[in-house]
Amino acid sequence: MRRPFSYKLNIFLFLLPALILFLGVLIAPIAMSGYYSLTEWNGLGTPEFIGFQNYVELFTSKSINIMRALKNVMLLALLSVCIQLPFALLLALKLSQHVKGERWYLAIYFMPVLISSVVIGQLWIKIYNPEYGVLNTLLRSLGLDSWTRIWLGDKNVAMGACLVPILWQYVGYHMLLMYAGIKGMPPELNEAAMLDGCTPGQVSRYITIPYIRPILRVSVIFAVTGSLKSFDMIYVLTNGGPNHATEVPSTLMINLLFLRNRYGMGSTIAVMLIVLCFVFALLINFAFKEEK
Amino acid sequence: MKKLLALVLAAMMLLGMMSFASAEDVELTLWSIAVESDASYQTYIDGIAAFEAANPGVKVNHETTQNEQYKTKIKAAMSAGTDLPDVFFTWGMSFLGDFVNADRVLCLDEYYDAYKDDLAKNMCANATYDGKLYGVPYTMSCVVLFANMDLLKEAGWDHIPETIEDMSKCCEDLKAKGIVPFGVSGKELWCLSEYLEPLMIKSIGTQKLIDVYEGRESWDNEGIKAAVTAFQDYVKNEYFDPNAAALGNDEVKTNFIAGKYAFYQNGSWNCGDISKSENAASFKAGLFPVLNPDNASLYELIGGPNNTLAVTATTEHKEEAVKLAFELAKFMSDADYKSGANLPCWTADPEAKVSDLVAQVVDIAGKAEGMVLFGDNFLSADAANTYLDYIGLAFAGEIDAEGFCTGLAAELSK
Amino acid sequence: MTRTKINQSDIPVAQQHRFKWTDVLVQIGLILWALICLFPVYWMFTFSLKSNEEIFGQNVMGLPQHWLWSNYERALNVGNMGRYFFNSLLVTVVTILITLGAAIMATYAITRLKWKFHKKMNAFFMLGLTIPIHAAIVPLYTTLSRVGLLNTYWALIIPYSAFSLSMAILICTGFMGDIPYDLDEAAFLDGCGVWGIFCRVILPLMLPAVSTVGIYTFLQCWNELMFATVFISKDVFKTLPVGVQSLSGQYTTEWGPIGAALALATIPTLIVYVFLSKQIQESFIAGAVKG
Numbered sequence: 002m003r004r005p006f007s008y009k010l011n012i013f014l015f016l017l018p019a020l021i022l023f024l025g026v027l028i029a030p031i032a033m034s035g036y037y038s039l040t041e042w043n044g045l046g047t048p049e050f051i052g053f054q055n056y057v058e059l060f061t062s063k064s065i066n067i068m069r070a071l072k073n074v075m076l077l078a079l080l081s082v083c084i085q086l087p088f089a090l091l092l093a094l095k096l097s098q099h100v101k102g103e104r105w106y107l108a109i110y111f112m113p114v115l116i117s118s119v120v121i122g123q124l125w126i127k128i129y130n131p132e133y134g135v136l137n138t139l140l141r142s143l144g145l146d147s148w149t150r151i152w153l154g155d156k157n158v159a160m161g162a163c164l165v166p167i168l169w170q171y172v173g174y175h176m177l178l179m180y181a182g183i184k185g186m187p188p189e190l191n192e193a194a195m196l197d198g199c200t201p202g203q204v205s206r207y208i209t210i211p212y213i214r215p216i217l218r219v220s221v222i223f224a225v226t227g228s229l230k231s232f233d234m235i236y237v238l239t240n241g242g243p244n245h246a247t248e249v250p251s252t253l254m255i256n257l258l259f260l261r262n263r264y265g266m267g268s269t270i271a272v273m274l275i276v277l278c279f280v281f282a283l284l285i286n287f288a289f290k291e292e293k
Numbered sequence: 294m295k296k297l298l299a300l301v302l303a304a305m306m307l308l309g310m311m312s313f314a315s316a317e318d319v320e321l322t323l324w325s326i327a328v329e330s331d332a333s334y335q336t337y338i339d340g341i342a343a344f345e346a347a348n349p350g351v352k353v354n355h356e357t358t359q360n361e362q363y364k365t366k367i368k369a370a371m372s373a374g375t376d377l378p379d380v381f382f383t384w385g386m387s388f389l390g391d392f393v394n395a396d397r398v399l400c401l402d403e404y405y406d407a408y409k410d411d412l413a414k415n416m417c418a419n420a421t422y423d424g425k426l427y428g429v430p431y432t433m434s435c436v437v438l439f440a441n442m443d444l445l446k447e448a449g450w451d452h453i454p455e456t457i458e459d460m461s462k463c464c465e466d467l468k469a470k471g472i473v474p475f476g477v478s479g480k481e482l483w484c485l486s487e488y489l490e491p492l493m494i495k496s497i498g499t500q501k502l503i504d505v506y507e508g509r510e511s512w513d514n515e516g517i518k519a520a521v522t523a524f525q526d527y528v529k530n531e532y533f534d535p536n537a538a539a540l541g542n543d544e545v546k547t548n549f550i551a552g553k554y555a556f557y558q559n560g561s562w563n564c565g566d567i568s569k570s571e572n573a574a575s576f577k578a579g580l581f582p583v584l585n586p587d588n589a590s591l592y593e594l595i596g597g598p599n600n601t602l603a604v605t606a607t608t609e610h611k612e613e614a615v616k617l618a619f620e621l622a623k624f625m626s627d628a629d630y631k632s633g634a635n636l637p638c639w640t641a642d643p644e645a646k647v648s649d650l651v652a653q654v655v656d657i658a659g660k661a662e663g664m665v666l667f668g669d670n671f672l673s674a675d676a677a678n679t680y681l682d683y684i685g686l687a688f689a690g691e692i693d694a695e696g697f698c699t700g701l702a703a704e705l706s707k
Numbered sequence: 708m709t710r711t712k713i714n715q716s717d718i719p720v721a722q723q724h725r726f727k728w729t730d731v732l733v734q735i736g737l738i739l740w741a742l743i744c745l746f747p748v749y750w751m752f753t754f755s756l757k758s759n760e761e762i763f764g765q766n767v768m769g770l771p772q773h774w775l776w777s778n779y780e781r782a783l784n785v786g787n788m789g790r791y792f793f794n795s796l797l798v799t800v801v802t803i804l805i806t807l808g809a810a811i812m813a814t815y816a817i818t819r820l821k822w823k824f825h826k827k828m829n830a831f832f833m834l835g836l837t838i839p840i841h842a843a844i845v846p847l848y849t850t851l852s853r854v855g856l857l858n859t860y861w862a863l864i865i866p867y868s869a870f871s872l873s874m875a876i877l878i879c880t881g882f883m884g885d886i887p888y889d890l891d892e893a894a895f896l897d898g899c900g901v902w903g904i905f906c907r908v909i910l911p912l913m914l915p916a917v918s919t920v921g922i923y924t925f926l927q928c929w930n931e932l933m934f935a936t937v938f939i940s941k942d943v944f945k946t947l948p949v950g951v952q953s954l955s956g957q958y959t960t961e962w963g964p965i966g967a968a969l970a971l972a973t974i975p976t977l978i979v980y981v982f983l984s985k986q987i988q989e990s991f992i993a994g995a996v997k998g
Contacts, residue, residue: 011901012816019813019832019872022805026869027835030843032851037845044372045395064679064704076790092740095733102737108984109741110747111991115976117930119948120969123955124747127754127962131536133763135750154479154538156689173744179993194332199783216995222837232838237952242480243538244685251841255933258367262391264372264845282837328953358940359953366940373852547960635789 039269044264055269070248073160078228079119085168086220088174093179094205111173123164129153153239156246163247167234182213218289226278238247250274319351319610321617328357332440332565332634340624344617351613371397379607379614385419385599386666387673393427397606401426404615416598416638428601431622432635434561435596436487437654443470443575444555453579460582464532467555476545476554479537482681483669485688487559490595490668492520496584499593499663500678506671513702521687521694565634568648578653593663598638679704755966762962782967791950798863804925805868810875811913815905818883835873841933862938871924878994882916918990947972
């Protein structure tokens with residue numbers, strides 16, 4: 002085929018809107034974040050170039066304590082992959098096996114995904130309220146007074162209390178993804194296996210799950226990167242408190258930027274987040290390829 | 294790259310959705326934290342209405358943002374230097390100081406003379422940098438100990454304890470009656486500082502506390518240690534609400550007014566809410582007793598003129614904006630005083646009728662022998678947050694007094 | 708167009724009768740999880756209609772004894788909920804339109820036109836899938852502020868569009884792959900240029916992608932909190948999450964009106980969902996399958 006100049010120009014024109022958005026609003030600001038991360042800047046004067054000092058301080062400073070924030074998101078990612086996803090998979094498998102009320106269950110399980118995290122967070126704040134909240138009220142009425150806690154104010158349980166709504170909200174999201182994958186399977190596959198005398202459990206294990214592998218990979222990537230950059234729910238529930246026990250990198254970043262006026266250090270965390278998300282996405286891709 | 298982005302965004306701007314002000318009238322934008330639930334909300338509305346009536350052709354757009362979000366917003370706007378209001382609410386000392394250092398704030402020296410009879414020079418100390426005035430204070434506040442006298446009576450006390458030993462005894466008596474002595478929000482760290490700072494000033498005295506804040510004296514000193522120890526003893530003895538960690542300040546205040554705590558130590562700006570309540574008669578304002586009588590006296594206070602209005606350097610209507618800052622500050626100083634929301638900075642009307650609680654606080658402030666501004670306003674943003682973090686840790690019992698002092702000394706000396 | 712149909716007749720019927728009692732267990736489990744999903748919403752609606760006395764007293768979880776509609780009145784009057792909702796809707800709809808337009812055009816260039824670096828270009832756009840939106844906050848803030856776009860709808864629409872783009876391109880690639888190449892060639896023989904093919908062949912057949920891109924973009928924008936908090940300070944431009952958050956900050960002690968505000972923020976979404984849940988799920992599923 003001929004490739005005249007006008008053809009190339011057209012390609013460029015088709016790409017233009019997306020490129021402008023992508024380069025202008027994503028790539029360029031991130032490059033600038035990269036530069037700011039090498040400076041000391043209070044947001045008001047001019048940034049002062051200081052090399053990699055911010056990175057050194059980030060990983061050594063006790064008051065920033067990035068390790069605690071990383072530990073928290075890693076815990077979230079781990080629970081997400083080990084509890085949330087298997088549970089979502091279980092629901093998806095059951096629902097796709099011709100259960101009564103399938104449509105209803107799908108609709109109800111997906112509903113929390115559509116509700117704003119702020120609304121859900123505010124609701125859970127009320128649920129966790131030490132005096133009037135549903136949880137403690139329930140525990141007291143069961144005679145389990147010793148189990149009651151100041152859920153969001155006790156550093157030993159606060160992170161756990163934050164994890165529950167986050168994991169809860171997105172079960173439906175992953176379930177629907179997996180359900181879609183299962184429904185997309187050619188029916189012959191299952192039928193053949195059934196005829197061979199496989200139990201539904203065996204079909205799931207040896208036919209269905211391997212078949213929806215690509216979807217599982219997407220789910221794992223979303224769950225892990227989503228955990229790494231989690232913000233909304235933590236911001237609403239505790240904003241990193243009590244005493245930074247529930248801090249995650251993005252709340253730490255906002256704290257450094259806008260409470261402590263440390264724009265350079267805030268940008269350093271931003272850069273670290275990008276690198277982390279990227280590395281984990283690559284690792285997960287690699288892991289899923291390897292086993293094939 | 295920035296230029297490219299700017300170009301792109303500017304192109305999108307052409308699509309519309311932008312509004313332009315008409316050129317004939319002067320429009321001033323005012324930013325404040327007086328959201329509808331704020332005690333000064335109505336005063337702002339009234340003050341602006343009065344200003345607009347007295348200055349025809351000037352319109353004031355009042356944009357309000359909730360306290361914590363406001364800090365983010367004003368700092369971000371100052372950092373960018375565009376899209377700034379003409380007049381803005383600010384706290385004194387370091388908060389305004391950062392903006393002054395960045396040349397974002399208009400110097401008010403040449404305008405001050407017209408108002409000097411009503412606004413005493415010493416009231417402007419927290420808005421003065423290198424001898425130049427950059428803000429107009431409109432209220433003064435100090436930390437006071439609000440007491441529910443009905444609950445104290447139940448525990449056998451007819452007055453607020455006057456010595457530190459009596460205070461402990463009183464708390465024990467209250468506890469024996471099943472009454473929580475102190476209400477505090479552990480979620481909002483500044484509320485904890487409202488308890489710790491009076492202990493600090495009453496342990497080391499006014500001048501030494503200022504020296505500590507300004508770095509001339511180390512945080513690692515016996516007086517501070519004694520204050521933190523006392524503070525932590527109150528926590529250990531369960532004098533504070535056990536649910537404190539989950540409560541915000543508004544909830545604590547509501548609880549106190551509802552009669553859940555015997556004491557609530559917080560800013561004098563709470564006078565309005567407390568004296569508006571049905572059982573206002575049971576409340577009294579006092580002071581926390583002295584921790585170390587060798588160094589300090591009862592009337593050394595935490596507080597000072599703090600709520601301030603300032604004018605941005607970039608305002609297009611200097612005269613009008615400055616006028617708004619001064620006139621509104623004057624109006625609010627007066628109105629807030631009369632409504633019991635705060636103490637006046639400007640010369641107050643001696644005939645004004647105020648609530649008993651405000652009268653008690655005015656009496657206290659009148660006897661002041663020294664005043665130190667709130668630590669988180671005094672210190673720079675970064676240091677203030679580290680300092681508040683340490684108070685949080687001390688309250689949670691994660692560090693002891695020794696750890697508090699050596700830790701802060703090391704972190705803030707950098 | 709092959710759309711994934713959720714159709715019971717396609718499914719091989721498992722040997723239902725043999726596993727009767729496990730079926731019952733499965734149903735119990737499913738119902739339990741459904742209750743857990745529904746409970747917070749149920750609770751929100753009930754406490755939004757109660758007074759503090761009821762919420763804090765004996766009737767924590769039951770239906771309200773006195774239905775206090777005045778809570779809603781207060782939330783509407785004080786909270787500006789209608790305005791916030793309109794803002795969220797406007798921002799989301801415009802974002803979806805921009806994202807969709809840019810994504811379909813880019814996908815066309817990447818998948819349908821023949822050139823050297825089309826695969827690299829695709830990989831480049833896919834970078835956006837893992838980049839956290841928060842990483843760009845400082846430069847975006849300063850730039851938006853410099854060009855005077857803070858406190859406008861564009862301050863949210865532009866970043867949201869950019870950050871939704873990668874997912875949209877991914878989805879559009881799947882949908883566009885379903886359009887037979889014969890159609891392009893036929894149109895080409897009819898004398899259409901690339902623009903002609905794009906407008907007459909591709910665009911009409913990409914209609915099914917609209918709802919799918921729409922739902923994914925909606926999920927990304929509707930709940931976004933960080934940009935919306937930082938870039939918008941004027942009350943009239945605040946979106947729902949920010950509005951709800953600041954309202955809850957102001958009224959920590961009165962649960963009724965807060966509950967009403969939360970409910971008001973949720974009801975419209977729920978109504979749409981009740982009527983369109985099947986379509987929404989299918990669009991979502993289509994995205995998963997195509998992507």
